[in-house]
Amino acid sequence: MPSPLFSETPIWKKLAQQAQRFSLPKMHLKHLLRQERRLETFSLNGAGLFYDFSRQRIDGEALGHLIELAEARDLRAQFRAMMAGEKVNVTEGRAALHTACRSFSDAPVRADGKDVMPAIRDVREKIRAFAEKIRGGAITGSTGKPFRHIVVVGIGGSYLGAQFISEALCAFADRKLALHYLANVDIHNFGHVASRIDPETTLWVMISKSYTTAETLANTKQAYAFMEEKGLDPSKHVVTVTSEGSPGDDPSNPVIDAFHMFNFIGGRYSVTSAVGGVPLSLYLGYERFEELLRGAEEMDQHALTAPPEKNLPLMAALISVWNNNFLGYEAHAIIPYAEPLCKLAPHVQQLYMESCGKSVTKDGRPLDGKQTGVIIFGEPGTNAQHSFFQLAHQGRPFPIDFIGVIRPQYEQYRSESKGVTNHQELWANFLSQPMALAIGKDDENPAKVFSGNRPSSTILLEDLSPRNVGRLLAFYEHRTVFEAFIWDINPFDQFGVELGKVMASDIRSEMVAKNGDEKHSFQGMDKINEFYLEALFSGEKWQVMREG
Numbered sequence: 001m002p003s004p005l006f007s008e009t010p011i012w013k014k015l016a017q018q019a020q021r022f023s024l025p026k027m028h029l030k031h032l033l034r035q036e037r038r039l040e041t042f043s044l045n046g047a048g049l050f051y052d053f054s055r056q057r058i059d060g061e062a063l064g065h066l067i068e069l070a071e072a073r074d075l076r077a078q079f080r081a082m083m084a085g086e087k088v089n090v091t092e093g094r095a096a097l098h099t100a101c102r103s104f105s106d107a108p109v110r111a112d113g114k115d116v117m118p119a120i121r122d123v124r125e126k127i128r129a130f131a132e133k134i135r136g137g138a139i140t141g142s143t144g145k146p147f148r149h150i151v152v153v154g155i156g157g158s159y160l161g162a163q164f165i166s167e168a169l170c171a172f173a174d175r176k177l178a179l180h181y182l183a184n185v186d187i188h189n190f191g192h193v194a195s196r197i198d199p200e201t202t203l204w205v206m207i208s209k210s211y212t213t214a215e216t217l218a219n220t221k222q223a224y225a226f227m228e229e230k231g232l233d234p235s236k237h238v239v240t241v242t243s244e245g246s247p248g249d250d251p252s253n254p255v256i257d258a259f260h261m262f263n264f265i266g267g268r269y270s271v272t273s274a275v276g277g278v279p280l281s282l283y284l285g286y287e288r289f290e291e292l293l294r295g296a297e298e299m300d301q302h303a304l305t306a307p308p309e310k311n312l313p314l315m316a317a318l319i320s321v322w323n324n325n326f327l328g329y330e331a332h333a334i335i336p337y338a339e340p341l342c343k344l345a346p347h348v349q350q351l352y353m354e355s356c357g358k359s360v361t362k363d364g365r366p367l368d369g370k371q372t373g374v375i376i377f378g379e380p381g382t383n384a385q386h387s388f389f390q391l392a393h394q395g396r397p398f399p400i401d402f403i404g405v406i407r408p409q410y411e412q413y414r415s416e417s418k419g420v421t422n423h424q425e426l427w428a429n430f431l432s433q434p435m436a437l438a439i440g441k442d443d444e445n446p447a448k449v450f451s452g453n454r455p456s457s458t459i460l461l462e463d464l465s466p467r468n469v470g471r472l473l474a475f476y477e478h479r480t481v482f483e484a485f486i487w488d489i490n491p492f493d494q495f496g497v498e499l500g501k502v503m504a505s506d507i508r509s510e511m512v513a514k515n516g517d518e519k520h521s522f523q524g525m526d527k528i529n530e531f532y533l534e535a536l537f538s539g540e541k542w543q544v545m546r547e548g
């Protein structure tokens with residue numbers, strides 16, 4: 001029996017009724033915040049994170065119904081099934097076992113009846129040994145020099161997670177190593193990287209689960225051509241991370257080493273597999289990568305075992321669904337008051353929007369668009385305040401996650417301005433923004449009125465250690481899947497990215513024909529694309545065409 005559509009359940013009706021109460025003036029956040037013990041009642045501690053949702057538009061009664069929702073949709077049972085290796089990715093007939101990547105327990109985890117842990121432990125061990133050899137100079141490039149640059153070639157899930165973590169932890173990186181990312185097929189990305197590396201001391205890490213992604217293949221070819229042009233032997237400068245048996249898992253193409261990821265790990269959930277493990281261990285050292293895994297494992301265990309009312313990612317998912325489905329917010333911002341978390345929002349953007357941007361339940365029943373994910377975006381504070389916060393305060397409202405860190409990675413720089421350190425100045429803003437959004441302000445001048453009643457959560461970390469970053473990473477992963485479980489959608493497939501790829505392939509064929517025969521005409525294509533292809537191939541004639 002498929003579970004009923006969320007919108008057809010009794011709990012949906014109850015929550016919709018609850019939401020109506022919140023349109024009353026007395027439910028404005030400026031009043032709710034005066035409730036006694038507001039912070040204690042609406043905040044949670046767990047797995048090293050503090051999650052404060054006291055400035056969400058919620059009260060005890062609404063919260064009670066949200067907890068009921070968690071039970072009604074059996075969220076923890078679904079999560080348990082995921083961690084136990086059941087085929088929760090139903091449309092692709094696969095398990096989703098990213099949590100196994102950071103399991104350090106002796107317990108087996110089975111996918112298709114087979115314990116996946118031995119293979120996972122082997123990969124970790126292989127990464128450790130490899131990273132030590134590269135960092136220690138035991139493996140060198142083809143001219144015998146130790147590696148000083150790492151270029152990570154990959155896109156989407158084979159890029160964003162590693163970029164988020166490497167930025168978050170770059171204070172711990174080996175100063176002798178520079179890390180570069182080559183994701184975009186745009187030649188400007190390649191040109192930029194090529195102009196900043198020393199080819200002889202560059203290690204290229206080619207990451208692709210499928211090894212069929214057009215952008216990554218094009219960039220890989222570009223890199224090989226570049227090395228060959230410099231007289232270097234690519235087999236001494238390239239390492240691959242891909243699934244077993246993929247086109248890139250090819251022994252006839254010699255590389256320094258090849259690392260496997262597994263088909264039961266989705267791209268956007270793969271940063272704790274070899275996809276993140278190889279580049280991050282090279283850049284930060286394996287021990288730090290392992291600390292990150294241990295932090296993620298703590299959050300996994302918390303999400304698995306804590307009851308809904310104490311479960312951080314589950315509560316965050318409930319609040320998110322409340323804001324989206326019942327209070328009607330269509331976007332959600334992630335604003336870390338911590339520059340090292342500058343790539344958290346792009347990572348969560350893929351993680352969440354690829355997972356929750358669906359239009360049918362996992363068994364194919366249509367959902368109206370409002371019953372799945374919202375738009376995620378974000379930038380670090382205070383930068384965001386000086387760019388788009390005008391709209392956050394006086395324009396269209398959207399919920400925000402404010403993320404703060406008690407101790408910065410750089411505690412040694414303590415000069416003061418206006419009587420406070422930079423970190424304290426940052427905190428003054430980190431504290432003022434959620435309050436200003438919640439409380440608002442009246443003014444005789446309508447242009448200076450702040451309506452307030454704009455919800456936010458605050459997530460606090462003690463510091464930005466690898467362990468805490470791992471906890472934060474897993475928090476967002478689990479928040480994402482809990483939301484998907486509420487809607488009964490599959491957070492592990494991404495068919496929505498296919499149509500554009502197929503159309504690109506048709507257009508590519510036209511380009512191939514033109515490259516082979518300059519007389520090839522684009523006529524017969526749809527008129528709009530014909531116009532643009534003519535423009536691309538016209539070169540200097542473009543101006544003439546426009547004038548004509």
Ligand SMILES: O=P(O)(O)OC[C@H]1O[C@H](O)[C@H](O)[C@@H](O)[C@@H]1O
Binds near residue numbers: 209212494
């Ligand atoms: O790792 P790859 O197979 O190269 O895939 C890279 C990325 O491309 C796809 O288009 C998907 O949208 C992503 O989920 C995936 O992570």
